[in-house]
Amino acid sequence: MGAKIEKTHFCHGGQLYYCSHDSRETGTQMRFSLFLPPQASGGTPYVIFLSGLTCTEDNFTTKAGAYAKAAALGIAVLAPDTSPRGEDVADDDAYDLGQGAGFYLDALQEPWKKHFRMESYLVSELLPLAEQSFGLDPKRKSITGHSMGGHGALTLYFRHPGLFQSCSAFAPIVAPAQVPWGQKAFTAYLGDSRETWLAHDATELVSKAATEKEILIDQGLADPFLEEQLQPELFQTACNKVGQKLTLRLQDGYDHSYFFIQSFIGDHLKFHANNF
């Protein structure tokens, strides 16, 4: 099932596409945006950006100011939605569960397991689809994300060794099994088994899947979620234990918003470009 281009915009000399496609993994229509730099001519390296709670594919696309640097570096940028959506898709009134809150895993529990298959969707379906449809290089892709999407970037990086050239994150949920956002989502999507949880917890995963490559994390010190939900020091300690190289930049004054992301997205794209 190919991607349908819904809208296109010229941007910084490249092309921005908003696309939809019928997903076999989620059983729903899924949406994503893709920026192709002016240099694109097949075999374009790319970065996938996973967004945070409540976001669609549009938040990063319109607010992150990423495409000036992506164009300069010749990198494509893929931004998926954060969950399946639709009237017949399970949901919850809370902002941190259900539609807009897929947590980048395959749910095991009712009523979520039918559609909430974001890990399989991304790894097995969207990446190959985007690569084939837009001439992206399967061997040069990296992953980053914000908050819940930072959790997604780190866990997919560790759970699929060799799939991504490098990984970075903005204010990621590094230890979901230890914080309220993650505990709530994991209980709903995965059930009560702590072992199952830890297979989707970056702080746990790094002890088994540390890589040779440096990981880059930016975290704002004025982020209102820092102490309760994020706690990057938990991941830092786990990285230190196993020798995983980590650059954790604690950014004075910055909060959790896209103004924080836009301030450092250029550094992250350059970091990934240096790893291709």
Place this chain on the structure above:
Amino acid sequence: MGAKIEKTHFCHGGQLYYCSHDSRETGTQMRFSLFLPPQASGGTPYVIFLSGLTCTEDNFTTKAGAYAKAAALGIAVLAPDTSPRGEDVADDDAYDLGQGAGFYLDALQEPWKKHFRMESYLVSELLPLAEQSFGLDPKRKSITGHSMGGHGALTLYFRHPGLFQSCSAFAPIVAPAQVPWGQKAFTAYLGDSRETWLAHDATELVSKAATEKEILIDQGLADPFLEEQLQPELFQTACNKVGQKLTLRLQDGYDHSYFFIQSFIGDHLKFHANNF
């Protein structure tokens, strides 16, 4: 009446403020955003960006990706709302009249004239307020804008000689008296007098108020409003007649969106910085 800071965000090493204040000119609460670059220490030069139809102060602020370049250049950026707003403020069901469509002029007609005083609001109230509240340099300010806001930038530049150091625009309505958007708004706000209209029409104004300074305009050639509403060639012809220097860049493939604006806002900020 001072500005109340509603929200602040660190951004690119500077500070972004969302503010509100009670306006004497519009008789309403008005909103604006202001980015102060990291170098700000009093006497900061600034650019005011006037937005287009339907926009608030938030569209440019979140979507234009302007602050990386503003920070690098040491320029503040002020983004006002496009009209007075509120339940007791006149409005129209159409997107191109009433709230969100102030056209940067003082209305003369009922029911608009009580609140729709955007020219007086900007020139006599907001600029001095922002200068005093945030240490901006009254002698180094320039003006730009998009679509209806491009009309605003050009007409305020010509109507207030010496107030702005330079002027640029993105896809401006250059000849409102000759196109549907302008004719509809001018009829409602100004009445039927053609003479009154022409005092707010950039293509007419340039013949009486041409300046020594170059004006920069970017216009996308895939802009769906180009032929009916924008017609930059009308302004170009008028500039040529009176020797007004104009750089009109026709950008192949670009549309009317903020993806167009974000692609060239850096050039515009640099243009203004060179004129301070």
